[in-house]
Amino acid sequence: MQEQARQVVELFFDYLRGEKWAASHTLSSYRYDLNQLQNFCDAVKIEYWADLKSAEVRQYVSVRHKSGLGAKSIQRELAAIRSFYRFLLKKQLVENNPAQGVRAPKAAKKLPKTLDVDQVAGMLDAEGDSVLDLRDKAMFELFYSSGLRLSELVMLDVADVNFSEGNLRVRFAKGGKQRQVPVGSKAIMVLKQWLICRPDSESQALFVSKRGARIGQRNVQLRLEKWCIKHGLSEHIHPHMLRHSFASHMLESSQDIRAVQELLGHADVSTTQIYTHLDFQHLANVYDQAHPRAKKSSEDWKP
Template sequence: MDSDAELMLADFFKQLTVEVRASEHTVKNYQRDLKHLSRYCTDKPITRWADLKHTDIRAHIASRHRKGLSSKSLQRELSAIRSFYNYLLKKGQTDVNPAQHIQAPKQARKLPKTLDVDQLSGLLEAGASSLLEIRDLAMFELFYSSGLRLSELSALDLTDLDLPDSTLTVRIGKGGKSRVLPVGSKAVTAIENWLQQRAVKIPAIEPALFVSTRGTRLGQRNIELRLERWCKAKGIAEHIHPHMLRHSFASHLLESSHDLRAVQELLGHSNISTTQIYTHLDFQHLAEIYDKAHPRAKKKPL
């Protein structure tokens, strides 16, 4: 970059520190990010900030992405570049902000781990020998049976259950939506066992389905801790949390049924794209559908 370009960059950082009063952390990040942009200009070579085009910013960000930068870091770099060019626009040093409509590549969403059927059988068939374990087993069976979120299970009331019909109602799911879910036979049995114990040993004032020995609703953190304790007591080394049971429910159901819409409804997702990300589609099944359905994929007879 020429001396005028370097001076404009220095003035920007001064304005950022003195007038905007940005934090020291922000200033250092912007300095580092714009230093990378300066190197890109030197390599091209580009000597004036006004000469950078939309395609240059896109190429620079793509290069940074190839070097392993996360989506979050690239978003910050773009923010720094946009701020700098907004400053140049105010000073009359450029006519456009070349970073204005460029977005960082989206970060791939990490899927939570799932348990296979054998692992879940080991978890749920370990046996319950106390009041709390009977309650805990009912909770874990229900997680896997109906694919509940942790918040949804904690919020369940006795009146939300219809055991003769093997269903339950989630009154307020994510986004304030309600839904009716099936309850599997194993979960029904576990819940019935818990309700028998609850009626005898727990005060009947609290409407919650799952309560402590004091008769108060079991909170989300307590449910997580009970699952950790269950795994430790049953000799299960892997760290298992409630979300893994919900995810396993979705994955196993989808692998067997291949009905994405049904799984979407059961999970309470408002957008099917969330279900596609959240679950593991059986690639072999998709490949078979492709071979059968796509007119250019069918193999020619020998």
């Protein structure tokens, strides 16, 4: 690129430092991203920033993606380019922002990590030796029994559990919606045990600390970590993993995605469909291990 174009980049960084008070890591990230764009412009013989069109930006995104750059990193680079061109527009150095309508490739959805049935049983069948251990076991049983979110669990009140009907009311679900979900017999049993020895408290919360205050989300996470360490569970388990495991096991057994959607409180069934991929992954593993003509051998034909 022409020296004038490179000088404009320095003016942009002066603007970020002087008027936007940009942090040092933001400046270094933008510097790297714009250097990559300059290298591309040099390669395709673009000399001035005003000459860069949307088609070239799309080509740039394609080149970066093919080089192995992830979708999130490309999104960050596009954000830096858009910010740079907003500055150029403000200075009347260009007539449009060529990156404005350009999108990064969609990031691949990562499958949620789940536990198998035996791992869940090993975790929930472990016994505690204190009142707080009993409370913790009740929380973990409820996570897996009803597929709750962490935020939903900590907001439960004692009155939300209907022991005679075997269900509970989730009043603070995502999006402000309410739903009713069933509670398994083992969770019901340990909940009753917990309520017998629950500390006296003015709080209506189902799960309280030893001081009688509603338990917080971070406390639940820490107690789950402590439970796993105490009982020798090598797997790093977090609360949402129990929700994922609930969904995967329910879908695998029932094949009723709409029912699982309702139980999880998903507004859109597409959110629930990720668990169908988990189910297929399990079936594919079983197939590979069990089918006599699926296993590969050293004598398989090689091209």
